[in-house]
Amino acid sequence: MATMTATTRGAMMSRFSQLPEEKTRFPDISTLRAAIPKHCFQPSAATSLGYLVRDILLIASLAWAAIALIPTIPDFPTRTIAWIVYGFIQGLVCTGLWILGHEAGHGAFSKHPRLNDIVGFVAHSSLLVPYFSWKFSHHRHHMYTGHMEKDMAFVPKTRADYLKATFAVFEMLEDTPAYQLVSLVFHQLFGWLLYLTLNVSAGHGSLQMPSSSILGRSHFAPNSAVFRRSEAPYIVLSDIGICIALFCLYKLSGVVGTSTVLLAYAQPYFWVHHWLVAITYLHHTHMEVPHYDLQSWTFVKGALATVDREFGFVGRHLFHGIIEYHVVHHLFPRIPFYYAEEATEAIKPLLGDLYRRDERSFMGQLWSNFTKCKFVEADESSPGTLKWVQEVR
Secondary structure (H helix, E strand, O other): OOOOOOOOOOOOHHHHHOOOOOOOOOHHHHHHHHOOOOHOOOOOOOHHHHHHHHHHHHHHHHHHHHHHHHHHHHOOOHHHHHHHHHHHHHHHHHHHHHHHHHHHHOOOOOHHHHHHHHHHHHHHOOOOOOOHHHHHHHHHHHOOOOEEEOOOOOOOHHHHHHHHOOOOHHHOOOOOOOHHHHHHHHHHHHHHHHHHHHOOOOOOOOOOOOOOOOOOOOOOOOOOOOOHHHHHHHHHHHHHHHOOOOOOHHHHHHHHHHHHHHHHHHHHHHHHHHHHHHHHHHHHOOOOOOOOOOOOOOHHHHHHOOOEEHHHHHHHHHHOOOOOOOHHHHHOOOOOHHHHHHHHHHHHHHHHHHHHHEOHHHHHHHHHHHHHHHEEEEOOOOOEEEEOOOOOO
């Protein structure tokens, strides 16, 4: 199978305007919207709540079984293996809960804004995610996807920035598998926390207010430069939600013990971090996915600067298709996940080779992209476009 699969360009493409310097044509957003069945834009509260109840029941059942049964296993190696297996599976299901909160933040959970925010607030707070803080910054990520200055997530380094950030002492180590493995593990375990606390990977022009310190760019601070002043009360509310969740964990530790709470909660917590970083990173990092400068960027170009991937049963059923159908989500984030496949198929004929899908191993591509996609530089054949460069020297 080819590295990337593409749909043949449809006859309607002749209607789309093309800038002289561009090699491909970009349909306007209204044309794409018209191609999607209208019901795809109508979220069902009953359907969404059904998925929410399913995920909560799975999480509760797994947690009860782990807390009640695993400590009774007398054999230490067997007990250890049981905790590890539990942590991995619970991490998958909790990631699904996070994705439902993500749906709510986009208004794709239901037609009712208050219900959306209640669901998102509870779901994300239970995972120690500041819901409204994330909602605001994530909305700006969608507004400026692929923008080298204003995007809020995984903005790549230019060659100059990369060489400036690469210390001489690491030049001999950075291409060794051991160094890359340690770097990737750190990236996966702590990337989400670093984003929330320091706004790492966001574009230099994404801040809403001036900031002279990286410490003033936290998702937890009401006066953070990441947010507008009018959003400060919601940042406080997000922090209160996290404090309530931490208090509940504290009270639970008094009943079942601190070590049991750490094993039952902290393990899935870091697995969720891993999956969130992996999913977002691989949607926006691919050798064939471009980024754009200030003059060349448009919303449609940015939304199409992402790639659909494949993660089998886990992706489609536990992660609610967020891996498999992310391109259409960037074009129309209010389409609920259970209509994303239908909407994707509807616009593929219009997009032609602008639609990107990579069905190679998801985890294999995490390693490959992390070790190869170091920085971008201008594409001489397409002014305003920046593409990944594999070779550093």
